[in-house]
Amino acid sequence: MRTLDSLIWSAAPVDGADMVVVCEDPTGDLLSAALETGKQVVFVDPDYRRAQAALAAGASIAGDTRLDEFLAGSSGTVVAIGEMPKSLARLDYLARSIAGAGFSEVTMALGANNKHLSRSMNTVMGESFVDVAASLGRGKFRCLVASGPKEVAYEPVRGEGLVAVGGVFSGAKPDFGGELLRSALPGSLGRFLDMGCGNGSVSRFLKGDVTCTDSDADAVLSTRAIGLECTWDDAGSRLIPASFDTIALNPPFHDGTTVDATLVQHLLDASRRLLAPGGSLYLVHNSHLRYRGEVERRFARVEQVARDARYTVLRAS
Incomplete structure (x- = not known):
């Protein structure tokens, strides 16, 4: 177990809990430790692949159900553990959903590198809990530990025809790259797929046979909230090959806080598989x-169809 996970585990009173909720767990070590206790374990990390691995290991998953709805009517004592989310909106979603679920006692312990912690995180957690304090540090890491749930409820952010559940990218606003992509789409889309749809901003207002997909549960919930069909899966893994005439792709390029241009490769492979x-x-x-x-390695014809000061749109076939 890495130092950060060990710190998070030691900061949470797991022994006295009826349930352990594992929030953000990129290594899987917190999940493994929780399952070893024999307690009820609920895994609420929004990543599809990590969630499926947790389900196979014996945990319950919130999956593509809103967390506040999944936990509503809970009782007993719960400990929520995990890595601190990068997004304050995701942190608020977790805190309000867990604090407002109905548990008699709640402790939430979320940890991160000291340089990634901010007072705004204390403020967000303080809206859902009576007590919020920093743990003792271990190396360059520290936890924020919250207890004493308040009577709170979660409400997604709404704006500009969009709904933001949790930490969905761009919140309830269209992002600039997605808007350029949408403007470059042809008038006749045929069977259309929005791959890695985020909040659904590219597909909003489109007519016809529109399908969306994303590996992030918050994105799926946000897209469904504006009335679009959306699957939660790994790069469209649940969709039928060669079944779409047009695919739009606005891929992620950050892994946490690090730029990672290789993140597009898996999505390009999936796009090639799914294109008719x-x-x-x-x-x-x-x-x-x-x-x-990367696009030219997978497609015979590639051309630039739009460009502005920051973004480029390519068409590949």
């Missing part, structure tokens, strides 16, 4: 990132 013969992929990317070579 004669179909086209429309991809937007930050112009300084070298995505075109």
